[in-house]
Amino acid sequence: MSIPYKHSLSFARELDEHDPLHSFRSLFKIPQRNGKDCIYFCGNSLGLQPKAAANSIAEQMDNWAHFAVEGHFEGATPWMTYHKQARKTLSRLVGAKEHEVVAMNSLTVNLHLLLVTFYQPQGLRRKILMEKGAFPSDQYALESHLKWYGYDPEECIIEVEPDVDTNLYSTGHIVNEISKAGDELALVLFSGIQYYTGQLFDMAAITKAAHGVGALAGFDLAHAMGNVPMSLHDAEVDFATWCSYKYLNSSPGGISGIYIHEKHAANKDLNRFGGWWGHNEQERFKMKKGFDPTPNADGWQLSNAPVLLLAAHMASLNIFEKAGIDELRKKSVALTGFLEFLLRELNKDDETVQIITPSNPEERGSQLSLFITNGNKEVFNAIQRRGVIADWREPNVIRIAPAPLYNTFQEVFQFVEILKEELLKLASIKHG
Known part of the structure; x- marks a missing residue:
């Protein structure tokens, strides 16, 4: 109403x-300006600091001081499993199952890691479709992966044009462009929300269209995460990544996260870059050769989690959980x-x-x-x-x-x- x-x-x-x-x-x-609270309308670039963040970080500093290396297994928040505390809220924010999400790395690093898995060109099926005017990091990431395979980005990136009069993107036009690309299309990578215009895309319709021509669909949720409710699992979105320093208020350059649909997350045979923290948790400390990925989103982790960034992240996620x-x-x-x-x-x-x-x-x-x-x-x-x-x-x-x-x-x-x-x-x- x-x-x-x-x-x-x-x-x-x-x-x-x-x-x-x-x-x-x-x-x-x-923040204060001219002796009073400023009018802060820039949470789409950097969210404000939760008052609880300082105490949350201080708690982990105390754990480091008190436990040292044993902090990985001791205290109220053992570092070995600390990242798992973010699962519940993150999964609710993106509309996923808890084993489909994990907090890790930074957005563009995660996008590269996900492209290793989800951009697998074969024969004529090697093109990528995205919105024209997407945030530059996404463009650069796609260009570099195409060049890695020896493809010309000018030939292999299809940019969907916005309407000339409105500068907005019609869902029908996006779907038509996907259909037109057909069996040449390997991947659709769109923003959840367009950073320049603030347009929220119909992720379910885009994903359905991509799957309809045999392509995969992923999303950069930098401006959608913590901003709008999502239903990634039900929409069968293949993968997504986001940053946490905008609407999630989790510190400058704060920890990112990924979502991978369970139909992929449980598939140990998918291409990926392996790392110690993505290895089977039960076998991790046996120090054996042979990468055995954890059969959920954790299997895309590389290194142990940055605890201080996670502490700031948790301070904000706790607020989202309450609100x-x-x-x-x-x-x-x-x-x-x-x-x-x-x-x-x-x-x-x-x-x-x-x-x-x-x-x-x-x-x-x-x-x-x-x-x-x-x-x-x-x-x-x-x-x-x-x-x-x-x-x-x-x-x-x-x-x-x-x-x-x-x-x-x-x-x-x-x-x-x-x-x-x-x-x-x-x-x-x-x-x-």
Whole structure:
């Protein structure tokens, strides 16, 4: 049910008063600007620090000091199995079974490891399909794997074009491009949410289309993880990876994670790069030759887990466990809906601020991308000086991402008022 929004600060305060997640803001460190809490709308780049993170890391520092090497097996959180504590929440966030997920490495490292397994070209079936304008790391990873096999990326990467007028991608068009590639297609690799426009892709439809032509389907969930509910297992998505430092608030460069559908995860014969921590847990310390992968997502691990990164990760995952992704999604839809309403009010007289993110809440997450007509970075710099921390993307887009764990409806209202004032200032200067 849509909320009948009103353009007033008192209405924003009322929404905050009735917000069941409002108290979660107190669990985070809010940066200060101009002597007060900033308006932090940059959780799509780096989430705020949970207050519990420092204690969580300190606990592991104490374990290191007290137990030293025996910390792998002693204490309340033995390091040997510490990574397993993340399973329950991670599996709920992506809609998977617990043995299909594991926290490990960083996103692009994981993407390379997964491509070793899931990009297996044979004969004419060697092409990869992705969205045009995907995040550069994904493009670079795919290029390098194609070159490894001796293929020309220009010939073997199919880039699905967005609609010229909207800069968005139609699911029907994506499915048609997959169908057109047919038996030449080995892999579809898409974002869960497009980083530039904030568009949420229909992962189930894309996966079904890929499987329909005999290809595999994987997703980069950097902007989807902790942002929207997912159902990777039921959609039969083959694999996915994500970062944890955006909506998951798990420290700069924090630990990544992977999902592998159980039909693959249990298959010990799949190609992969082997490592000690991916080896059969029961046999690991026998130090024998011959890699015997653990028959679940753990079998893709290489090295023992970075405990301090996991400690920061667990501090945030505990918050997600308490809040619940479905409740977070409800508030996210309300926050972005209020933001969209206020921006459209701002645009009553002209289209100074164009929202290039889909208007349908089912097709977006917590982010609205704003194109400032006839503007430049002056507007962005002006709102930054006034305590709004957002994100600028060339050539002329400001990404605004109100995160439901710590952002408020009052902040959304205040941001739009600040933006309106700065746009008026800029217009008056230009018309001198």
